[in-house]
Amino acid sequence: xxxxxxxxxxxxxxxxxxxxxxxxxxxxxxxxxxxxxxxxxxxxxxxxxxxxxxxxxxxxxxxxxxxxxxxxxxxxxxxxxxxxxxxxxxxxxxxxxxxxxxxxxxxxxxxxxxxxxxxxxxxxxxxxxxxxxxxxxxxxxxxxxxxxxxxxxxxxxxxxxxxxxxxxxxxxxxxxxxxxxxxxxxxxxxxxxxxxxxxxxxxxxxxxxxxxxxxxxxxxxxxxxxxxxxxxxxxxxxx
Ligand SMILES: Nc1ncnc2c1ncn2[C@@H]1O[C@H](COP(=O)(O)OP(=O)(O)O)[C@@H](O)[C@H]1O
Ligand SMILES: [Mg+2]
Numbered sequence: 001x002x003x004x005x006x007x008x009x010x011x012x013x014x015x016x017x018x019x020x021x022x023x024x025x026x027x028x029x030x031x032x033x034x035x036x037x038x039x040x041x042x043x044x045x046x047x048x049x050x051x052x053x054x055x056x057x058x059x060x061x062x063x064x065x066x067x068x069x070x071x072x073x074x075x076x077x078x079x080x081x082x083x084x085x086x087x088x089x090x091x092x093x094x095x096x097x098x099x100x101x102x103x104x105x106x107x108x109x110x111x112x113x114x115x116x117x118x119x120x121x122x123x124x125x126x127x128x129x130x131x132x133x134x135x136x137x138x139x140x141x142x143x144x145x146x147x148x149x150x151x152x153x154x155x156x157x158x159x160x161x162x163x164x165x166x167x168x169x170x171x172x173x174x175x176x177x178x179x180x181x182x183x184x185x186x187x188x189x190x191x192x193x194x195x196x197x198x199x200x201x202x203x204x205x206x207x208x209x210x211x212x213x214x215x216x217x218x219x220x221x222x223x224x225x226x227x228x229x230x231x232x233x234x235x236x237x238x239x
Pocket of ligand 1: 017020022040041042043044045046047048049
């Protein structure tokens, strides 16, 4: 699938934590403008896949090509600079910077986006962040922290936005706000890789899906394919 339309191509990666191997030849690919989900029960290797793509826990075998560059052996700051914005599990915003400082600190347009994100545009996407601009990161609710983490990733004008557990631990109304935001970003042409437990919303918004089990890709297909095989969800997601 390595043509010009391919943004990310992960091929047969193997990743270990010390002596413990977690990914066993995992593959996935994302085209430009696509929104793709990565599904699988807890502990199956979703976060490790993201960490491997970002170079935080480098894969020891396989290939990871991003926008035409082989990145598997690159340090993570270089991979991020190629245009990947990560919203990590647990948010990890800067607790002792204000909301505005968190956003401005991330601001960059290294790739020369024609219509780059600005503070005003982030505030239009999440009005709550405008109201909370002068508050410190550690004074925010979980939902506000997630909005800030998304806003911070967008301020780097990434080619690919990755969200690990997009709505985990958030109140229902905030979850809806996050899903609406993701729909808007997709409509704007943003390429997105998302992990979340809400299969209904993932099926509604994403183009394609990958299901992983014990570090291997066991299924991939479109939303229509996924809905046509309800047994999959029972078998691989425990739903
Ligand atoms: N830092 C780590 N050191 C050792 N094992 C880890 C570490 N992080 C995750 N694991 C193990 O790797 C496996 C996959 O974890 P993870 O990628 O976090 O799964 P998921 O995100 O799908 O829940 C699990 O068995 C987990 O216990
Ligand atoms: Mg995880």
